[in-house]
Amino acid sequence: MSLPRIAIDAMGGDEGVRTMVDGASLARRRHDQFKFLLVGDEPRIKAALEPHPGMSGASEILHCEDVVAGDEKPTQALRRAKTTSMGLAVNAVKVGDAGAAVSAGNTGALMAMSKLALRTMPGIDRPALAALMPSLGEDDVIMLDLGANTECDARNLVQFAIMGAAYSRIVTGREAPSVRLLNIGTEELKGTDQLQEAAAELREASGLSLQFDGFIEADKINRGQCDVVVTDGFSGNIALKAIEGTARFVTDLLRNAFTSSIRSKVGFLVSRPATELLKHHLDPNNHNGAVFLGLNGVVVKSHGSATAQGVANAVAVTARLLENNITERITADLSELEDTRWNGSGGE
Known part of the structure; x- marks a missing residue:
């Protein structure tokens, strides 16, 4: 099955660009259909890609130097959603340049940006x-x-x-x-x-x-x-x-x-x-790999201190959700709930 590419916030997390790129490469070695949009400082990403020649044809870099700090308030981060690596990774999902986004950055900021860009699903x-x-x-x-x-x-x-x-x-x-x-x-x-x-x-x-x-x-x-x-x-x-x-x-x-x-x-x-x-x-x-469920798109939060192994697992979780159409499943189940409420309220 051909998967849409996954946007990686390469600047998020405690361990930096190399760990995020190493993790993406490890995930691709296990599943060679993975493709990535790596968002962050291009020179640093290119340097991190050098040990992974197999990633060159599977990755595109979206240059961005601005980063959301780990202790930054979500309201402050939101103002820079269009200039930060986190915000651009989420926006790639919104505009269809990626099927999902993965970040190891500030959880509150990631949730705020994801909600603003993708909105919640109908019924959620x-x-x-x-x-x-x-x-x-x-x-x-x-x-x-x-x-x-x-x-x-x-x-x-x-x-x-x-x-x-x-x-x-x-x-x-x-x-x-x-x-x-x-x-x-x-x-x-x-x-x-x-x-x-x-x-x-x-x-x-x-x-x-x-x-x-x-x-x-x-x-x-x-x-x-x-x-x-x-x-x-x-x-x-x-x-x-x-x-x-x-x-x-x-x-x-x-x-x-x-x-x-x-x-x-x-x-x-x-x-x-x-x-x-x-x-x-x-x-x-x-x-590793916590999921923001209920959005019109897939966003996965990797632990800030995750190793390359942890990042690879977060990517695998992301791919699994894409393969199995998680948003469509939730939509169908919500329809069942609404039918139950209607029938239970005396609707004929």
């Missing part, structure tokens, strides 16, 4: 930031929103559930992914009014390509008990940072334990296959 009030997270199940769990919307009402949560389920069908291949709402308990009467209203609507909806299984607590997010976890951006971002922090804590704890004595070092050599598997599972680079 707010886009949500969704990401794949490791689990004990057969597949990664999708969680949203992870910080795009600090306050959400029941309607937003229902829309997030539909978008997350559409993404999960692409990842897992399941026709009706299991969806749960993040709550302080699993009992039906617990939680805020917004959670109660969203749960009631999801229970009553028929025809949706998802299975609503009630509430889930934060300590069960990674247990593999569902495919999609839905929450507001405030709670979701806190949960995400807690999970990432715990993963780093466990990794550092094991490292300290295995280097504390000669006996521990011998124990490490014996258990190395298991610890390497654990390290691989907890490495955020292997789950």
